[in-house]
Amino acid sequence: MLVLGIETSCDETSAAIVEDGRKVLSNVIYSQIDIHHQFGGVVPEIASRKHVEKISYVVDMAFKQAGLTVNDIDAVAATYGPGLVGSLLVGLSFAKALSFSKKLPFVAVNHIEGHIYANFITYPELMPPLIVLVVSGGHTNLIILKDFEEYEVVGKTRDDAAGEAFDKIARYLGLGYPGGPAIDKVAKLGDEDKYKYPVADIDGYNFSFSGLKSAVINHVHGLLQNGEKFKIEDIAASFQKTVVNILVEKTINLSLETDIKKIAVAGGVAANSRLRKEFYEKCTQHNIEFFVPEFKYCTDNAAMIASCGYFKLQKGIVSSYRENAVPYISLVSKKS
Numbered sequence: 001m002l003v004l005g006i007e008t009s010c011d012e013t014s015a016a017i018v019e020d021g022r023k024v025l026s027n028v029i030y031s032q033i034d035i036h037h038q039f040g041g042v043v044p045e046i047a048s049r050k051h052v053e054k055i056s057y058v059v060d061m062a063f064k065q066a067g068l069t070v071n072d073i074d075a076v077a078a079t080y081g082p083g084l085v086g087s088l089l090v091g092l093s094f095a096k097a098l099s100f101s102k103k104l105p106f107v108a109v110n111h112i113e114g115h116i117y118a119n120f121i122t123y124p125e126l127m128p129p130l131i132v133l134v135v136s137g138g139h140t141n142l143i144i145l146k147d148f149e150e151y152e153v154v155g156k157t158r159d160d161a162a163g164e165a166f167d168k169i170a171r172y173l174g175l176g177y178p179g180g181p182a183i184d185k186v187a188k189l190g191d192e193d194k195y196k197y198p199v200a201d202i203d204g205y206n207f208s209f210s211g212l213k214s215a216v217i218n219h220v221h222g223l224l225q226n227g228e229k230f231k232i233e234d235i236a237a238s239f240q241k242t243v244v245n246i247l248v249e250k251t252i253n254l255s256l257e258t259d260i261k262k263i264a265v266a267g268g269v270a271a272n273s274r275l276r277k278e279f280y281e282k283c284t285q286h287n288i289e290f291f292v293p294e295f296k297y298c299t300d301n302a303a304m305i306a307s308c309g310y311f312k313l314q315k316g317i318v319s320s321y322r323e324n325a326v327p328y329i330s331l332v333s334k335k336s
């Protein structure tokens with residue numbers, strides 16, 4: 001089954017064609033990063049206008065790269081939220097119109113759920129049950145994926161998302177947008193044990209990164225005021241280590257507690273080299289299998305949306321054209 005996926009929730013216009021949820025025939029991403037970079041973050045109005053300009057071209061390219069035409073596909077999937085409402089509307093409306101005109105089933109996909117499916121693309125044999133940590137720009141979720149479409153959200157952030165913390169600290173340190181890759185890069189040159197930052201003791205499997213963010217900012221502020229010399233690399237590395245440790249520790253604990261010895265990470269922060277390294281080490285120590293998407297499927301892309309759409313269709317889920325763009329939706333537990 002061939003599914004066309006469309007993703008426009010933030011600042012990437014993306015279209016992909018995926019076969020049977022696992023095999024990517026094309027995955028075209030037009031990134032607006034260069035445009036938003038000058039503003040230090042995504043400007044919603046500019047983002048939606050750019051999506052309007054690029055969507056037809058990007059979908060065309062997805063068909064061209066796959067060597068297919070619109071008559072070859074079996075369904076259309078698109079992100080309906082969470083994200084920027086103006087941006088979401090562009091991809092969602094395009095997908096609905098295409099599905100209607102070609103009489104193809106339409107599936108609305110939750111962007112965060114979509115991130116998880118990047119793992120099923122990278123590992124064609126991977127099957128639930130598994131523990132999933134979604135760490136993206138706006139979300140941090142610890143999930144028990146019991147089966148496709150059947151999951152329990154056991155933890156989330158009480159305030160900032162992991163990626164948001166990276167972006168805010170990077171901005172404060174003058175490293176620019178997007179902050180995650182910038183911190184990852186400079187942290188390699190720093191001493192991660194130079195500074196000890198506090199991490200909030202949050203209940204159970206929940207997270208909190210806002211206190212850590214303030215601690216780092218206050219620390220740097222103090223160093224500046226006192227005229228003390230310091231290296232941004234050391235700050236970035238110490239901050240990154242603190243975030244990584246708490247994410248890995250809670251995820252490993254959940255795997256041990258549930259005896260589900262498979263961990264997958266997803267979302268933009270899954271691209272972080274220090275996070276990947278720590279997970280590999282700790283999972284090996286505890287005899288847990290570790291899965292992480294290829295870099296290109298960690299951040300926003302339409303292949304993961306097409307994949308998620310496929311598995312929904314397999315479960316008999318088809319969406320109505322009444323499905324609207326929703327800026328804020330949290331991932332709620334779906335148990336059978």
Ligand code: ATP
Nearest residue numbers: 136137138139163180181184268269271272299300
């Ligand atoms: P959401 O998926 O929650 O709606 P989003 O779509 O903006 O948010 P993603 O595309 O999943 O988020 O990922 C972008 C985030 O990932 C940004 O916060 C970015 O800083 C972070 N990120 C990307 N690469 C890295 C990296 N190497 N290290 C740490 N963070 C990273």
Ligand code: MG
Nearest residue numbers: 010011012300
């Ligand atoms: Mg983005």
Ligand code: FE
Nearest residue numbers: 136137299300
């Ligand atoms: Fe995302």
